[in-house]
Amino acid sequence: MSSKPQHFDAIIAGAGIIGCSIAYHLAKRGMRVALLDAEGPAAAASGASDGAISICSKKPGIMARLAMQALHYCEKLASPGGPLSGVFNKRPSFYFSTSEAEDQALDALADQLGGLDGSVYVRADTAGHSAIPDLGSAVRRVVEVSGEAHMIGYAAVNAFLKNAALERIWPCTLTGFKASESIISIKTSRGAMTAGKLILATGVSANSLVPFLPIFSRSGQLIITDRVGSQHKLPGPLTAASYLLSKSSKNPNMGPSPIVIDPLMSGQFLIGSTRENHGTSRQTDFASATRLLSGAAKCYPPILKRRVIRIFAGVRAAVSDGLPTVGEIPGAPGVIIAAGFEGDGISLSSLVGREIASLVDNGQITPDLATLSPERFCRQAAQ
Numbered sequence: 001m002s003s004k005p006q007h008f009d010a011i012i013a014g015a016g017i018i019g020c021s022i023a024y025h026l027a028k029r030g031m032r033v034a035l036l037d038a039e040g041p042a043a044a045a046s047g048a049s050d051g052a053i054s055i056c057s058k059k060p061g062i063m064a065r066l067a068m069q070a071l072h073y074c075e076k077l078a079s080p081g082g083p084l085s086g087v088f089n090k091r092p093s094f095y096f097s098t099s100e101a102e103d104q105a106l107d108a109l110a111d112q113l114g115g116l117d118g119s120v121y122v123r124a125d126t127a128g129h130s131a132i133p134d135l136g137s138a139v140r141r142v143v144e145v146s147g148e149a150h151m152i153g154y155a156a157v158n159a160f161l162k163n164a165a166l167e168r169i170w171p172c173t174l175t176g177f178k179a180s181e182s183i184i185s186i187k188t189s190r191g192a193m194t195a196g197k198l199i200l201a202t203g204v205s206a207n208s209l210v211p212f213l214p215i216f217s218r219s220g221q222l223i224i225t226d227r228v229g230s231q232h233k234l235p236g237p238l239t240a241a242s243y244l245l246s247k248s249s250k251n252p253n254m255g256p257s258p259i260v261i262d263p264l265m266s267g268q269f270l271i272g273s274t275r276e277n278h279g280t281s282r283q284t285d286f287a288s289a290t291r292l293l294s295g296a297a298k299c300y301p302p303i304l305k306r307r308v309i310r311i312f313a314g315v316r317a318a319v320s321d322g323l324p325t326v327g328e329i330p331g332a333p334g335v336i337i338a339a340g341f342e343g344d345g346i347s348l349s350s351l352v353g354r355e356i357a358s359l360v361d362n363g364q365i366t367p368d369l370a371t372l373s374p375e376r377f378c379r380q381a382a383q
């Protein structure tokens with residue numbers, strides 16, 4: 001006689017930053033939670049990304065509003081004794097232009113931020129910026145923004161896991177599910193389980209479980225240098241205004257890769273990040289990485305004095321309309337998806353975790369997140 005499958009209040013598939021934040025928030029509510037991952041925590045995008053918690057780079061509208069709410073909530077979680085304490089850091093950020101079109105993107109920034117709650121704002125706007133010596137001659141103008149932050153993805157994953165009482169099961173791949181009003185039957189590589197709710201936080205693999213979702217992969221190369229001497233320390237990340245342009249463009253696939261030179265707490269520079277279509281491959285694309293490095297050196301020549309110690313690729317899960325997909329899957333009661341965060345998942349993770357936990361527990365979710373429901377793609381009911 002076969003034994004009864006293990007039962008949980010909620011099972012989360014995917015131990016990236018989104019799944020771990022959801023797991024933390026559900027466990028805080030006293031639920032019996034299992035977290036599964038095909039490989040292990042932060043095995044995919046969350047372990048191969050920058051950690052800019054940026055408001056300026058968000059699409060105006062819902063994404064900018066959500067990022068602002070997430071920033072405030074992260075600050076709360078980072079207060080002494082909170083799960084993100086020591087992991088989340090506020091810092092100034094610098095956006096620079098190298099063309100007239102990018103000047104216009106910088107012009108629009110003050111207005112865009114002015115439409116939010118005022119806690120992230122343009123602090124200085126100059127040609128030949130005094131806060132950052134040694135900028136390249138290609139740089140026309142620099143805008144300093146106050147109020148943005150940074151949080152490394154894998155560090156946040158560890159912090160959420162350290163603070164949550166839950167069943168951790170990896171390696172364990174979710175291979176299928178069957179949903180009914182009262183219970184969800186789940187198939188995994190380690191056998192069957194049942195749950196009251198199932199949350200899919202599986203990043204780029206989400207559409208293999210829910211095929212009607214238009215999720216695709218967009219890889220990105222990142223470069224890490226050796227530690228920097230104090231004479232070349234940047235006070236905050238230097239981001240090309242082309243990044244702002246690409247976010248508001250109708251076709252964010254087009255154009256050169258926007259450059260970000262990010263001074264990490266470790267004293268190293270992280271230089272990111274390209275956008276390519278290599279499917280789900282995490283293989284290093286040396287040609288793209290070389291272009292990225294030479295572009296970064298043109299804007300900030302001190303890079304040329306550094307040694308590159310690491311190049312790696314991450315894969316973002318992108319959705320065809322440029323917005324994440326968050327909410328219950330039509331036709332599959334109790335099965336919730338949180339995926340497709342592309343370049344915004346670190347920024348939004350805390351808020352998404354809190355809100356999915358609320359959706360699981362009492363059916364409530366903030367109105368902005370409710371508009372990201374997968375219902376917008378629904379042409380056929382999921383199995």
Ligand SMILES: Cc1cc2nc3c(=O)[nH]c(=O)nc-3n(C[C@H](O)[C@H](O)[C@H](O)COP(=O)(O)OP(=O)(O)OC[C@H]3O[C@@H](n4cnc5c(N)ncnc54)[C@H](O)[C@@H]3O)c2cc1C
Pocket residue numbers: 013014015016017018019036037038039040041042043044045046047048049050051052053054153172173174175201202203204205206219220221222272273274313314315316317338339340341342343344345346347348
């Ligand atoms: C180069 C690069 C730079 C970035 N920079 C930033 C940035 O500066 N700021 C920012 O906010 N965001 C940034 N991002 C985006 C951010 O990293 C992602 O949006 C975020 O990590 C997505 O987290 P996730 O938990 O949804 O997915 P992932 O981290 O991809 O996690 C998905 C997990 O699901 C597991 N899984 C998949 N299928 C299954 C299955 N069937 N069963 C069980 N487990 C499964 C995988 O093993 C994986 O661990 C960047 C991304 C990249 C690639």
